[in-house]
Amino acid sequence: MSDSSATPPTIGVFDSGFGGLTVLRALIGKLPRARFAFLGDTARLPYGSKSRRTIARYAVESAQFLVKEQGAEFLVIACNTASALALNAIQEAVPVPVLGVIEPGATAGRAASQTGDVLVIATDATVQSHAYAAACKAQGLRALEKACPLLVPLVEEGWGDPSSVFRAGSETSAAQATSAPPQVAVTAEVIRIYLNELATDAAAEGLKPDTLVLGCTHYPLLRTLIESAVPEGMRVIDSAESAAEAAARLFNGRAKSRGTIDIDWPTEIRCFATDSVEKFERLGSRFLGRPVGTVELVDLGG
Amino acid sequence: MSDSSATPPTIGVFDSGFGGLTVLRALIGKLPRARFAFLGDTARLPYGSKSRRTIARYAVESAQFLVKEQGAEFLVIACNTASALALNAIQEAVPVPVLGVIEPGATAGRAASQTGDVLVIATDATVQSHAYAAACKAQGLRALEKACPLLVPLVEEGWGDPSSVFRAGSETSAAQATSAPPQVAVTAEVIRIYLNELATDAAAEGLKPDTLVLGCTHYPLLRTLIESAVPEGMRVIDSAESAAEAAARLFNGRAKSRGTIDIDWPTEIRCFATDSVEKFERLGSRFLGRPVGTVELVDLGG
Numbered sequence: 080m081s082d083s084s085a086t087p088p089t090i091g092v093f094d095s096g097f098g099g100l101t102v103l104r105a106l107i108g109k110l111p112r113a114r115f116a117f118l119g120d121t122a123r124l125p126y127g128s129k130s131r132r133t134i135a136r137y138a139v140e141s142a143q144f145l146v147k148e149q150g151a152e153f154l155v156i157a158c159n160t161a162s163a164l165a166l167n168a169i170q171e172a173v174p175v176p177v178l179g180v181i182e183p184g185a186t187a188g189r190a191a192s193q194t195g196d197v198l199v200i201a202t203d204a205t206v207q208s209h210a211y212a213a214a215c216k217a218q219g220l221r222a223l224e225k226a227c228p229l230l231v232p233l234v235e236e237g238w239g240d241p242s243s244v245f246r247a248g249s250e251t252s253a254a255q256a257t258s259a260p261p262q263v264a265v266t267a268e269v270i271r272i273y274l275n276e277l278a279t280d281a282a283a284e285g286l287k288p289d290t291l292v293l294g295c296t297h298y299p300l301l302r303t304l305i306e307s308a309v310p311e312g313m314r315v316i317d318s319a320e321s322a323a324e325a326a327a328r329l330f331n332g333r334a335k336s337r338g339t340i341d342i343d344w345p346t347e348i349r350c351f352a353t354d355s356v357e358k359f360e361r362l363g364s365r366f367l368g369r370p371v372g373t374v375e376l377v378d379l380g381g
Numbered sequence: 382m383s384d385s386s387a388t389p390p391t392i393g394v395f396d397s398g399f400g401g402l403t404v405l406r407a408l409i410g411k412l413p414r415a416r417f418a419f420l421g422d423t424a425r426l427p428y429g430s431k432s433r434r435t436i437a438r439y440a441v442e443s444a445q446f447l448v449k450e451q452g453a454e455f456l457v458i459a460c461n462t463a464s465a466l467a468l469n470a471i472q473e474a475v476p477v478p479v480l481g482v483i484e485p486g487a488t489a490g491r492a493a494s495q496t497g498d499v500l501v502i503a504t505d506a507t508v509q510s511h512a513y514a515a516a517c518k519a520q521g522l523r524a525l526e527k528a529c530p531l532l533v534p535l536v537e538e539g540w541g542d543p544s545s546v547f548r549a550g551s552e553t554s555a556a557q558a559t560s561a562p563p564q565v566a567v568t569a570e571v572i573r574i575y576l577n578e579l580a581t582d583a584a585a586e587g588l589k590p591d592t593l594v595l596g597c598t599h600y601p602l603l604r605t606l607i608e609s610a611v612p613e614g615m616r617v618i619d620s621a622e623s624a625a626e627a628a629a630r631l632f633n634g635r636a637k638s639r640g641t642i643d644i645d646w647p648t649e650i651r652c653f654a655t656d657s658v659e660k661f662e663r664l665g666s667r668f669l670g671r672p673v674g675t676v677e678l679v680d681l682g683g
Binding site for chain 2: 122130262
């Protein structure tokens, strides 16, 4: 029997920027009746160019804000770099369960792959950490990773798909909006070049990949273009989706034990950022698939 | 009469990253017999997403390192964002002359333009500061600025020109190197899209621009592609070149008064970075047009 005065647990979601909103979007899809607190550490991004020690310090401070100040009862690290380099440090620093995005991505890869060979595309920092290769190996998979540094800026510029190609807030004529935008053709060509290079490298190593893991929170916004570019029959895995499934199992266990599993609670989202609130509000809705609302500025120091 | 035991003055060159090496390259072209100390504050880049106060603090710390620890007798701020937001703060903080890149760019624009209307392409942060528009207005020019956020990542990915399209250190077959690379076609198309948008906006505002100012230290690496994309007769101004000319006048005045103007001194370059020394060494030579040698790691704190 549920306690109608109780509230569902709060899920803290953390990213270095706002790309992790694609993970929040997937979480909302699985858990529409939950409360979410999302923090983007936008003042200190990108984490990719920084040392492991610095990334761990930033990520721990961010995690502590979500747990101590927002009452998060578990955390999803919606940032591949932080998942790759700081998951253990965060798990040691906070007294709640912490999920990253990399292990769920590898698990989903194992479920999808028949050949046991998977491809992973990600940012430079994530690839250099080889965290996906290690997680895949632990699952008995062979993985080939490739950095695709242009994809994040292409998404952030709004060149990813026809619906978001014109910058939010700019005036767009109906004629412009319905013509095939050359911006999208550029992005499709960049994806084709990267995937061709990856296929060549895979063949050279004797791999027979049948699965592609999207190892960056920005890439789900390119999913349609990526699916058009992969060979017939190749599965495309979104690690945001896989992480959301793992988080939903954890959340439902917690909600059941508290008796809030059946209460009718509307999706509640609070977004926080450490800088650049305006850019977060402007671009965030494209990642979240709904308005992000007012983003609250927080100061974590440093 | 020159004092052969004397050494030429040291010129300190500062950037948030290594893009400013294009300014150093231009300086070496004008001043082959000088000593240079270059600092890239790579641990804290990009400056573009940070507040004016934070940028000023970082830039002042960097300038003080060059003056106090490297004995620089004047400084060139080879970073458009720092020039736009922190030039005054640096000038107040160090006892040596300090040159930015924006005013020389506007001066060169005035010299080149017949119509008095110029276009400026730059990063988001530089455009948002409207520092070029203000500097151009002070010269009696009308300027239209446009942010081109994809150009920096395209240069850093090595997709800018045929000679640098394959990543340094990777094996490249002769067949690959001589075929027309699709990567360069992507960059050419991105430039065409940006410049078309800019031309449309300029026409809508009734401007008749005949000059394009490259307001980012990465863009000189795209100069050939940009020159192919602008209308017949449009002048392309590299603010790195203009800043180097202004610096050379200052340097020669100083060297003359010291009696070192005629001594035969080989070009001497020391490069420092606050993080990511490996990436600096790997990509820097593409910007400098010669090997950067060993890059020394310095800790400026914060």
